[in-house]
Amino acid sequence: MQHKKRHTNARRRFIKKAAVLAAAPVMIGHHPGLAKQQVLHHVFFWLKRPGSAADQKALVEGLKTLKAVPQVRQLLIGTPASTVKRDVVDNSFQVSELMYFNSTADQDAYQEHPIHKAFVEKYSHLWDRVVVYDMITV
Amino acid sequence: MQHKKRHTNARRRFIKKAAVLAAAPVMIGHHPGLAKQQVLHHVFFWLKRPGSAADQKALVEGLKTLKAVPQVRQLLIGTPASTVKRDVVDNSFQVSELMYFNSTADQDAYQEHPIHKAFVEKYSHLWDRVVVYDMITV
Numbered sequence: 001m002q003h004k005k006r007h008t009n010a011r012r013r014f015i016k017k018a019a020v021l022a023a024a025p026v027m028i029g030h031h032p033g034l035a036k037q038q039v040l041h042h043v044f045f046w047l048k049r050p051g052s053a054a055d056q057k058a059l060v061e062g063l064k065t066l067k068a069v070p071q072v073r074q075l076l077i078g079t080p081a082s083t084v085k086r087d088v089v090d091n092s093f094q095v096s097e098l099m100y101f102n103s104t105a106d107q108d109a110y111q112e113h114p115i116h117k118a119f120v121e122k123y124s125h126l127w128d129r130v131v132v133y134d135m136i137t138v
Numbered sequence: 139m140q141h142k143k144r145h146t147n148a149r150r151r152f153i154k155k156a157a158v159l160a161a162a163p164v165m166i167g168h169h170p171g172l173a174k175q176q177v178l179h180h181v182f183f184w185l186k187r188p189g190s191a192a193d194q195k196a197l198v199e200g201l202k203t204l205k206a207v208p209q210v211r212q213l214l215i216g217t218p219a220s221t222v223k224r225d226v227v228d229n230s231f232q233v234s235e236l237m238y239f240n241s242t243a244d245q246d247a248y249q250e251h252p253i254h255k256a257f258v259e260k261y262s263h264l265w266d267r268v269v270v271y272d273m274i275t276v
Contacts, residue, residue, distance in 0.1 A: 078273025089270045096273045132227045135216030135234045
């Protein structure tokens with residue numbers, strides 16, 4: 001009986017914990033495991049050879065190496081989406097890189113990290129222009 | 139007994155489902171509940187009165203209403219982060235809005251949704267310029 005009761009309590013605790021975790025993903029604007037206020041770092045790349053699929057692919061591969069920088073909580077690499085054309089939409093870039101950090105200090109540290117510096121050294125010959133936006137979520 | 143068995147099976151199914159969801163958040167670049175290939179819609183706003191904290195706050199409040207559009211899987215609202223200044227960083231905007239969609243069709247549908255149209259009608263007098271980037275993750 002004692003054993004059965006412990007088992008039931010453990011199961012109740014697990015269900016409670018699982019329910020909390022299961023509920024999290026449906027919350028808009030919430031990333032489980034990330035700090036509440038997040039720093040977003042979004043970089044847009046314009047290639048020297050914008051029509052080169054090989055250069056685009058190479059840059060994407062290079063960007064993937066940045067996942068290994070410990071401060072990078074999340075990395076999403078993109079290319080222009082074929083949404084409906086509108087005057088306000090800038091789809092002239094070839095590659096984008098969105099990163100999540102826990103703080104501005106972490107973003108600053110990422111800039112100085114050897115893996116990031118190696119990426120710039122190896123791949124910067126591919127791009128003509130870069131625009132960076134750094135945001136903190138409200 | 140029949141009732142007890144049904145109850146146990148339902149609990150087992152719940153635990154299995156909860157465990158799958160609970161495991162997801164540790165994966166870098168993966169948003170639980172979102173499609174594998176996601177469409178990111180990032181909008182940057184430059185206000186007519188860039189120094190007005192009241193206008194910035196009003197726009198942020200307006201953007202929050204967009205969460206109610208069913209196609210919007212995730213919404214993050216930001217302001218410029220005080221990262222280290224660099225030539226490539228554009229921190230001249232006042233507010234940003236990042237949305238996740240499951241497809242380009244969903245993003246296009248969001249543009250036409252009455253809640254989005256009401257937002258533009260009510261708040262567009264606040265901004266001078268908007269730049270939009272639409273990406274699909276690779």
